[in-house]
Amino acid sequence: MTLSPIAIALKRLPHGEGLPLPAYATPGAAGMDVVAAESLTLAPGARAAVATGFAIAIPPGYEVQVRPRSGLALKHGITCLNTPGTIDEDYRGEVKVILANLGQEPFAVVRGERIAQLVPAPVQRATLTEVETLDDTQRGTGGFGSTGQ
Numbered sequence: 245m246t247l248s249p250i251a252i253a254l255k256r257l258p259h260g261e262g263l264p265l266p267a268y269a270t271p272g273a274a275g276m277d278v279v280a281a282e283s284l285t286l287a288p289g290a291r292a293a294v295a296t297g298f299a300i301a302i303p304p305g306y307e308v309q310v311r312p313r314s315g316l317a318l319k320h321g322i323t324c325l326n327t328p329g330t331i332d333e334d335y336r337g338e339v340k341v342i343l344a345n346l347g348q349e350p351f352a353v354v355r356g357e358r359i360a361q362l363v364p365a366p367v368q369r370a371t372l373t374e375v376e377t378l379d380d381t382q383r384g385t386g387g388f389g390s391t392g393q
């Protein structure tokens with residue numbers, strides 16, 4: 245099954261001039277790769293909100309998730325600290341990628357290099373009803389390894 249793509253408006257910011265827009269690397273890619281709009285070095289253990297040089301308007305009922313790239317994670321220990329990052333449909337500021345260096349070496353983020361990927365997703369909202377008691381279940385309050393290894 246192939247879902248129809250959703251339309252996302254993108255505004256390029258001045259410091260994003262000349263950069264490739266987020267794009268799918270292959271016809272079947274789930275995420276659009278996004279490039280850094282600035283260069284910086286992440287020391288081991290450091291983190292930074294890396295500029296992308298664009299802002300977006302997501303249609304109502306959707307979010308965009310900011311996810312790490314597995315190659316950067318495996319080779320260099322670079323991940324998105326808040327993965328999956330959440331871009332709200334009502335956010336109009338610059339999309340930023342919160343990169344963290346969990347590796348042992350400094351990592352150079354280079355303007356124009358792909359640092360993360362964007363995946364749109366439908367949003368299921370909820371209402372909350374406060375109650376005195378919850379229904380019984382087999383699990384009950386067990387969690388965090390209660391069923392064994």
Ligand SMILES: O=c1ccn([C@H]2C[C@H](O)[C@@H](COP(=O)(O)OP(=O)(O)OP(=O)(O)O)O2)c(=O)[nH]1
Pocket residue numbers: 310326329330331332333335338339340341342
């Ligand atoms: O990886 C991310 C995560 C968030 N954002 C932007 C878009 C998002 O809509 C906004 C708020 O994100 P979130 O709700 O995760 O952060 P918060 O700490 O709750 O901030 P706020 O109080 O602004 O909601 O920040 C990014 O650009 N990149």
Ligand SMILES: [Mg+2]
Pocket residue numbers: none
């Ligand atoms: Mg928030």
